[in-house]
Amino acid sequence: MTGSMKLPRRGLLIGAAAVGSVLSAPAKVRSQAAFPSRIVEIVTHAGVGGGTDITARMMMVQAPAVFGQEFTVVNRTAGSGAQALQYVASKPADGHTIILMTQTHILTQLRNPSLPQFADFIPVARATADPHLVLVRRDSPFRTPADLINAGKERSLRFGGTHVGGTDHVVIFAFGRASGIQRPTLVPFRGGGEVVINVVGGNVDTAVVNPGEAEAQLRAGEVRPLISLAETRLEAFADVPTAKELGIDATGYTLRGFCVFKGTPDDRVARLESGLIEAMSGQVYRTYLQNTGQMPESVTGREAWGAQLTQFNRDGREALQALGLLRG
Amino acid sequence: MEGFLGGLAILIDPYVMLMVLLGTVLGIFVGALPGISGSTTIALLLPMTIAMGPIPAICFLGAIYCAANFGGSITAIMVNAPGDPSASATALEGFKMAEKGQAGLALGISAIASAIGGIVSVFVLIVAAPLLARAAYSFGPPEYFAIALFGLSMCAAIGGDSPLKNLIAAVLGLLIATVGMDLTTGIERFSFGIYELSDGIGFVPVLIGLFAVGEMLDQAAKRVGKAQIIHLDAARVPGWAEFKKCNRSIWVGSAVGTFIGVLPALGATTAALIGYNETRRWSKYKHEFGKGSIEGVAGPEAANNAAVGGSMVPTLALGIPGSATTAIILAGLIVQGVRPGPHLFTEQPTLLYAVFASMLAANLFYLVMGLSMAKLFARISLIPPAILWPSVFVLSVIGAYGPNQSMGDVLVMLVAGVVGFLFRRTGFSPAPLIMGLVLGAMVEETLKQSLIIFDDDLAGFLGRPIALTLFALTITGLLWPMVSRLLRGGRAARA
Numbered sequence: 001m002t003g004s005m006k007l008p009r010r011g012l013l014i015g016a017a018a019v020g021s022v023l024s025a026p027a028k029v030r031s032q033a034a035f036p037s038r039i040v041e042i043v044t045h046a047g048v049g050g051g052t053d054i055t056a057r058m059m060m061v062q063a064p065a066v067f068g069q070e071f072t073v074v075n076r077t078a079g080s081g082a083q084a085l086q087y088v089a090s091k092p093a094d095g096h097t098i099i100l101m102t103q104t105h106i107l108t109q110l111r112n113p114s115l116p117q118f119a120d121f122i123p124v125a126r127a128t129a130d131p132h133l134v135l136v137r138r139d140s141p142f143r144t145p146a147d148l149i150n151a152g153k154e155r156s157l158r159f160g161g162t163h164v165g166g167t168d169h170v171v172i173f174a175f176g177r178a179s180g181i182q183r184p185t186l187v188p189f190r191g192g193g194e195v196v197i198n199v200v201g202g203n204v205d206t207a208v209v210n211p212g213e214a215e216a217q218l219r220a221g222e223v224r225p226l227i228s229l230a231e232t233r234l235e236a237f238a239d240v241p242t243a244k245e246l247g248i249d250a251t252g253y254t255l256r257g258f259c260v261f262k263g264t265p266d267d268r269v270a271r272l273e274s275g276l277i278e279a280m281s282g283q284v285y286r287t288y289l290q291n292t293g294q295m296p297e298s299v300t301g302r303e304a305w306g307a308q309l310t311q312f313n314r315d316g317r318e319a320l321q322a323l324g325l326l327r328g
Numbered sequence: 329m330e331g332f333l334g335g336l337a338i339l340i341d342p343y344v345m346l347m348v349l350l351g352t353v354l355g356i357f358v359g360a361l362p363g364i365s366g367s368t369t370i371a372l373l374l375p376m377t378i379a380m381g382p383i384p385a386i387c388f389l390g391a392i393y394c395a396a397n398f399g400g401s402i403t404a405i406m407v408n409a410p411g412d413p414s415a416s417a418t419a420l421e422g423f424k425m426a427e428k429g430q431a432g433l434a435l436g437i438s439a440i441a442s443a444i445g446g447i448v449s450v451f452v453l454i455v456a457a458p459l460l461a462r463a464a465y466s467f468g469p470p471e472y473f474a475i476a477l478f479g480l481s482m483c484a485a486i487g488g489d490s491p492l493k494n495l496i497a498a499v500l501g502l503l504i505a506t507v508g509m510d511l512t513t514g515i516e517r518f519s520f521g522i523y524e525l526s527d528g529i530g531f532v533p534v535l536i537g538l539f540a541v542g543e544m545l546d547q548a549a550k551r552v553g554k555a556q557i558i559h560l561d562a563a564r565v566p567g568w569a570e571f572k573k574c575n576r577s578i579w580v581g582s583a584v585g586t587f588i589g590v591l592p593a594l595g596a597t598t599a600a601l602i603g604y605n606e607t608r609r610w611s612k613y614k615h616e617f618g619k620g621s622i623e624g625v626a627g628p629e630a631a632n633n634a635a636v637g638g639s640m641v642p643t644l645a646l647g648i649p650g651s652a653t654t655a656i657i658l659a660g661l662i663v664q665g666v667r668p669g670p671h672l673f674t675e676q677p678t679l680l681y682a683v684f685a686s687m688l689a690a691n692l693f694y695l696v697m698g699l700s701m702a703k704l705f706a707r708i709s710l711i712p713p714a715i716l717w718p719s720v721f722v723l724s725v726i727g728a729y730g731p732n733q734s735m736g737d738v739l740v741m742l743v744a745g746v747v748g749f750l751f752r753r754t755g756f757s758p759a760p761l762i763m764g765l766v767l768g769a770m771v772e773e774t775l776k777q778s779l780i781i782f783d784d785d786l787a788g789f790l791g792r793p794i795a796l797t798l799f800a801l802t803i804t805g806l807l808w809p810m811v812s813r814l815l816r817g818g819r820a821a822r823a
Binding site for chain 1: 648
C-alpha cells in the first residue's frame, strides 16, 4: 500500500524535472532561429490507440522538453495512409508537420501514383524496427528451417498475415522468393493477434509475426520460431538462425519512423533528427521499447532509416507487381 | 490463495479505490457522450498512467472500460443516440421506453443488468480464464463464419413491421458492409477513389445518423404543438417486479456476452446485438419487443458488460486482445512491464486478482451511481424538444467527426440520418440494417478465409465439429417456428 502511495510523488518529480527543462529551453531555442516556433504536429494514419499512434505518444512524452515546444498527434486514418500523406503535403514544409511513416504508406503510394510519392519525403529518424519471426505451432511437422523450406518446394505453404497487398504480404512474398519455395498462399487476418491464434489452432502452416505479438505463446512454448528475419541474431532468440545465415537473402521488419515533406530546410531536418533521437533516448521511450520486446537500436538517424525505406520501396514495388496489384 | 487475498487487499487501498472511482465517473461520462468512446479515452490517458505504477494504472483503465459500456446506454435511452457503439442494441427498446415515459425504468434496469452482466463475467474470468482461453484457439475462420451466420439468421425476426421489410433492411446493411478494401484480394470496392471510403463505411457514423438524426428529423416533421406530453412517472426506477420480469433476459445476456467476449475476434457491440436476439428468442413477452420492452434493454446491456470481463480473458491469458479497448489496455499492461500470458496466473497472481477486484468494484460503483442518478438523467426527457434535439444534432456531428477527425464520416452520418428518417416513415427498422452492417463483413471475410484454408473445398466444413454444431443451431432456429406450427396443427387436428 505504501509502495503505491509513493509512486505519484515520483511522478511529480519527473513532472517537475520536465517543467525545469522546458524553462531552461528558451535560451537554446533562440540560438537556433526559433525553431520550432509553434506546435509541432505528428501525423499518423493510425486511429487513437493503434500501435503506431502509441509509438507517437510515447515519443512525445519527452519531446516537448527537448524542443521547448508543444507536440500534438493528428490522426488522419482514411485510405491506409493516403489521407495522412495528403495532409502533410498540404502543410508548409517548415518542419512543424512530421509524418510517422510506415511501410503501409509506401505500399499505398505505390498503388496510388496521384498521391505524394516516396521521393517527396525526407527521412528524419527511425522510431521502431520490430523484426519478424517465421514460426510454427508446437506440434507442427516442421522441426527445422530445412523441413519448412523443403515442404514449401512441394506445395504452397499457407502463411498467416494481414490483408492481401499489405506489409506482411510483401515480407512473405520476398521471403518465399528468396528461399526458392513455391509462391506461398496468404491467409489474411485482421491483425497479428488473430494470426497467432490461427498458427496455434493449426489453420495456417506458418506465419511471420513480431515477437511481441506472440510473446505469451512463445513463452508457453505453443509456437516455435524457426527463422528470424532480422539482420543479425536477436538477443532474446539467440538459437534461432537468421534467414541470411541460411542463405536466404530476405529480411523483415515492422518499421515506423519520422519523415518531413520535401523542401523542409536542411538545418531544421538536422535539428529534428537530433531532437527526436534525444526524445526517444529518454527513459519513457526506452522502457516502451524494452517492454514491447524491441531493441534500443530501433532508434536511429536519417541515414540508416532512409536506406531501409528505400529498400522496402523496391521490395514492395516488385511484390505488388508480381501479385498483380499495381496499376499500369 | 495468497495472491487472491493480496489482490482483494486493493479494495481497502484508498489510493487504488480513488483511481477506480475516478475511472468509473470518467467512464460513465465519456461513455454517455457520443464521439468519445471508452477506447479513445483510455488511449489518450495511457501515457499519463505510466507514472502510476502497474496496479493503480490497470485498475484505473479497467474501471473506465467497465463504466463506459454502461454510460453508453444513458444517451441511447434518453435521446436515441448511443454514446458508445456497444449501446446500439439498447437504443432499440430503451428509447421507445423513454418515449412511453419510462425513462427511469429503462435507465435503472440498464444499470442493474449492466452490473450483473459485468460481475458474472468477472467471476467467470476468476474461475475459468486459463481454461476458457484455450477455447479461443479452437475458433478459426470456419467457426467464426458459423457464429456470424447464426447472428444473421435472426435478421428477419427483429425490428420493423414485417419480416420482408426486415430482410430488405438487412440486405442494405450487408451491401454497406462490402464498401472498402477487401481483406482477401486487397482490392477496394465501391470506394469510387474516395479515400474516406477505402476503409469501409464507419459503424459509428451510420449508427448515430440512423438513430439520433433520424429521430430528430422525425420529431421535426411532426406538427409543432404536438410536443411530448410530460410524463410525471419518468423518474420511477425499477422495483422488484421489473427485476423479476427481466431476470431471465439478464442471465441470457450475461451468458451470451461472456461467451462472445471471450472470442478474440468479437466484441461488446456484437455481443449486445446477439444478446438482443437471444433475449427476444427466450422471452415470454415477445409481443413487447419493438414497442419498448424492458427485457430488450436488460438483455443487451447485460451482454455488452459481460463482454467486458469476457474480453479480458484472452487479453490476460493469451496476450491477445478481445476488443479494440482491450488492445489498448494490453498496450498499457505491456508499457508497465506486465507481460500477459498463461504464466501471469502463476507468476503475478496478485496483480491479476487486483485487476479482477477493481473490475468488481467498478461494476458496483456504477450500479450505485447509475441507480441514484437515473432520476436525474430521466429528466432529460422533460427538456422541450425545441431545445433538446438541436443539442443532440450538435452532439451527433461531433460524435461522427470525433473518432477519425473526418468530415467524410459526418457526411455518412447525415446520409444515414435521412435513411433513418425514411425508415421511420415507412415502417422499416434500423435494427436489421445494423445487424447486416456489423456481421456482413465478418460473414464474407470468414467464409473467404475458410475457403482459402480448405483449398476452395466446401466439404472442409465437415471436419469442423464446432462449426457444424453452430450450423445445426442456426437451422433449428430458422425452422423452429414452422415445426412448432406443424406440431400444434397436428395436435389440434387430433383433438
